[in-house]
Amino acid sequence: MSKIYVTGLGPGAADQMTIRARKVLEKCPVIIGYTVYIDLIREEFPDKTFLSTPMRKETDRCRMAFAEAQKGQDVAMVCSGDAGVYGMAGLICEVGKDYPDVGIEIVPGITAASGGAAVLGAPLMHDFAVISLSDLLTPWEKIERRVRAAAEADFVICIYNPASKKRADYLKKACEMILEFRRPETVCGIVRNIGRDGESYEIMSLEKLRDTQVDMFTTVFIGNSNTMELNGRMVTPRGYKDV
Amino acid sequence: MSKIYVTGLGPGAADQMTIRARKVLEKCPVIIGYTVYIDLIREEFPDKTFLSTPMRKETDRCRMAFAEAQKGQDVAMVCSGDAGVYGMAGLICEVGKDYPDVGIEIVPGITAASGGAAVLGAPLMHDFAVISLSDLLTPWEKIERRVRAAAEADFVICIYNPASKKRADYLKKACEMILEFRRPETVCGIVRNIGRDGESYEIMSLEKLRDTQVDMFTTVFIGNSNTMELNGRMVTPRGYKDV
Numbered sequence: 001m002s003k004i005y006v007t008g009l010g011p012g013a014a015d016q017m018t019i020r021a022r023k024v025l026e027k028c029p030v031i032i033g034y035t036v037y038i039d040l041i042r043e044e045f046p047d048k049t050f051l052s053t054p055m056r057k058e059t060d061r062c063r064m065a066f067a068e069a070q071k072g073q074d075v076a077m078v079c080s081g082d083a084g085v086y087g088m089a090g091l092i093c094e095v096g097k098d099y100p101d102v103g104i105e106i107v108p109g110i111t112a113a114s115g116g117a118a119v120l121g122a123p124l125m126h127d128f129a130v131i132s133l134s135d136l137l138t139p140w141e142k143i144e145r146r147v148r149a150a151a152e153a154d155f156v157i158c159i160y161n162p163a164s165k166k167r168a169d170y171l172k173k174a175c176e177m178i179l180e181f182r183r184p185e186t187v188c189g190i191v192r193n194i195g196r197d198g199e200s201y202e203i204m205s206l207e208k209l210r211d212t213q214v215d216m217f218t219t220v221f222i223g224n225s226n227t228m229e230l231n232g233r234m235v236t237p238r239g240y241k242d243v
Numbered sequence: 244m245s246k247i248y249v250t251g252l253g254p255g256a257a258d259q260m261t262i263r264a265r266k267v268l269e270k271c272p273v274i275i276g277y278t279v280y281i282d283l284i285r286e287e288f289p290d291k292t293f294l295s296t297p298m299r300k301e302t303d304r305c306r307m308a309f310a311e312a313q314k315g316q317d318v319a320m321v322c323s324g325d326a327g328v329y330g331m332a333g334l335i336c337e338v339g340k341d342y343p344d345v346g347i348e349i350v351p352g353i354t355a356a357s358g359g360a361a362v363l364g365a366p367l368m369h370d371f372a373v374i375s376l377s378d379l380l381t382p383w384e385k386i387e388r389r390v391r392a393a394a395e396a397d398f399v400i401c402i403y404n405p406a407s408k409k410r411a412d413y414l415k416k417a418c419e420m421i422l423e424f425r426r427p428e429t430v431c432g433i434v435r436n437i438g439r440d441g442e443s444y445e446i447m448s449l450e451k452l453r454d455t456q457v458d459m460f461t462t463v464f465i466g467n468s469n470t471m472e473l474n475g476r477m478v479t480p481r482g483y484k485d486v
Binding site: 138 | 257260326328329330333351352353357361364366369380391397478
């Protein structure tokens with residue numbers, strides 16, 4: 001039985017994928033993904049068949065993968081980051097109901113929470129919540145409820161999709177909600193282009209973050225009440241040192 | 244300047260580390276870590292100096308790493324999973340204040356949330372909270388508050404350290420709190436020994452999870468209100484399919 005390997009490539013740089021992900025790419029004759037991610041690996045694998053669909057055509061892309069697998073060849077469906085975190089793994093499982101003759105395996109990758117945390121220092125040493133501010137597929141009221149709950153319970157908060165052209169002020173709105181529960185000087189960090197050319201980061205207060213414009217290539221971290229800035233790094237203590 | 248590379252090895256299997264992590268291990272003459280993790284890689288690198296300290300001696304292990312680096316050699320400080328998620332990255336940054344002549348770089352790995360999700364299917368397709376039930380370094384009241392907040396706001400919840408010998412009933416307590424807000428049939432999953440020999444998983448209702456005994460090598464996933472079981476997989480829909 002041929003298989004679809006839903007494969008996370010990690011945050012961008014080729015050596016941020018796992019050895020297993022690399023083996024999957026080597027093994028599969030067909031690689032499918034959103035154009036931007038395909039372009040990250042195309043040069044390295046000149047002999048593969050690369051297939052793509054535009055953004056927002058995710059279901060078509062999944063059916064394309066199953067159609068290729070039904071021809072008897074293994075398919076790598078690639079995503080940046082982790083295919084299992086806001087990635088294609090779920091939709092492949094859903095669409096897979098219609099293709100019982102094709103196997104599915106999920107190959108995890110480094111998601112932006114892990115990749116961005118490593119750039120900033122160590123913000124995720126304690127309980128954290130990952131929230132996407134995209135309201136394309138989620139009612140804004142539900143996002144608000146989650147932001148408030150995470151802020152009130154003192155989670156470190158990692159925000160995916162903090163802004164887009166249509167949603168320029170969403171991060172500002174989120175920060176205002178968080179400020180209902182957290183001090184303005186709460187330590188926050190933003191990372192742009194994790195693992196890619198132009199990677200950059202900044203550590204700042206929650207108050208400053210509220211008035212900072214970010215783009216869709218940015219991942220945002222809001223510290224908990226103990227998070228500190230230490231030698232230019234964002235660090236949430238776990239407590240070992242006091243033990 | 245010599246450097247400490249705080250390196251996540253991923254969930255266990257050697258090919259679950261990133262290519263970058265592998266390069267770090269190849270490059271550093273000294274590798275330091277908790278005995279269990281060292282044993283996972285010792286055979287592959289017979290020429291390295293391996294150093295270790297017992298569990299709970301994390302600060303000593305960090306100072307050992309800095310002492311080795313001060314001798315002018317690069318050091319890999321290894322953890323299972325992601326060094327940046329409940330790992331050693333934070334403590335290295337904290338202890339590093341006393342060693343300004345040693346560089347620090349965090350090399351992310353696949354954390355149990357990503358690794359376990361891939362085994363179960365696709366539970367983390369939507370906003371999620373990661374919570375450790377270990378009250379060794381955190382007051383139980385704070386853990387309770389976070390479990391309740393995450394349950395009420397309909398996060399997918401990923402639980403680390405769900406039990407130990409002394410804390411046999413902590414998962415049961417957490418499930419009881421979650422049941423205040425979520426239906427008993429909420430789809431949950433547990434994964435044991437992610438990426439290692441004896442890896443196994445089970446999908447079950449929240450009600451059944453409450454009465455299930457797990458061990459410290461288990462990662463627990465509690466679905467949100469939309470999570471479903473689909474062909475033996477735990478899947479949280481993101482919504483693409485309905486668009």
